[in-house]
Amino acid sequence: MSGHSKWSTIKREKGAKDAARGAVFTKIGNLIAMSARSGTDPDTNFSLRLAIDKAKAANMPSANIQRAIDRVKDKSAAQMTEVLYEGYGPGGVAILAEVTTDNINRTYPEVRLAFSKHGGSMGEKGSVAFQFDHKGMIRVKGTGDALMLQAIEAGAEDVIDEDDESVIYTEAKELAKVRDTLKEAGLEITEAELTYVPNTTVEVTDAATAGKIMRLMDALDAIDEVSNTHVNFDIPEELIQ
Secondary structure, eight states: OHHHHHHHHHHHHHHHHHHHHTTTHHHHHHHHHHHGGGOSOTTTOHHHHHHHHHHHHTTOOHHHHHHHHHGGGOTTSOOOEEEEEEEEOGGGOEEEEEEEESOHHHHHHHHHHHHHHTTOEEOOTTTTGGGEEEEEEEEEEOOSHHHHHHHHHHTOSEEEEETTEEEEEEEGGGHHHHHHHHHHTTOOEEEEEEEEEESSOEEOOOHHHHHHHHHHHHHHHTSTTEEEEEEOEEOOGGGOO
8 A cells, every 4th residue: 555655645745735825725615515415513424524624634714614514505506526537647557536526517528638638548437446445544643563553453454654654544434433533542633534545556667657647647636626536656756746
């Protein structure tokens, strides 16, 4: 899972820059609005709780969070839809793009253009997703054997040390339980989400191919309705621009 972990770190760094510009608020607002359709109380709606936690981590104002929740009460507002788009990038790397949109007819051409413009292509449903497992991911402050044992006892499947943090993977249905158990135990959780983890990773060592891939990822990230991306490539840090 090291390749996935590295991409997760890259996204967090990019996300921090976007948050500083306020560019991430639209994406998170869409996630909140979508999650709120299953209930507007975060105490009983875990997906909404995760979306709100992400909003707070990005310093999204409370008024913006509430407006996103209130969109579910606006009968005149367009309904939000979640879509998973699948495709291949340069070098044959696999890419999943999670989309939250109120207009698929607008968003699909934008995603397709991002792929085609940067040396990729979109695939049919199921043509790429089989290369990934749907998992829960929790990032906590701290590392070491004691923390790993604590996470495993809470129900985690795997724990990876990453600098001064630990990346914890769970079964998708166990994410809420493991997260809450670790939080109650006093661990500092910096991120928690459902994600797609690649079964195998593709090592990219060619600088030109790496550059094309990163430009494709930037193009996907620039689309407001793309809420998350998942990949199976592993690119050395020196090739990431």
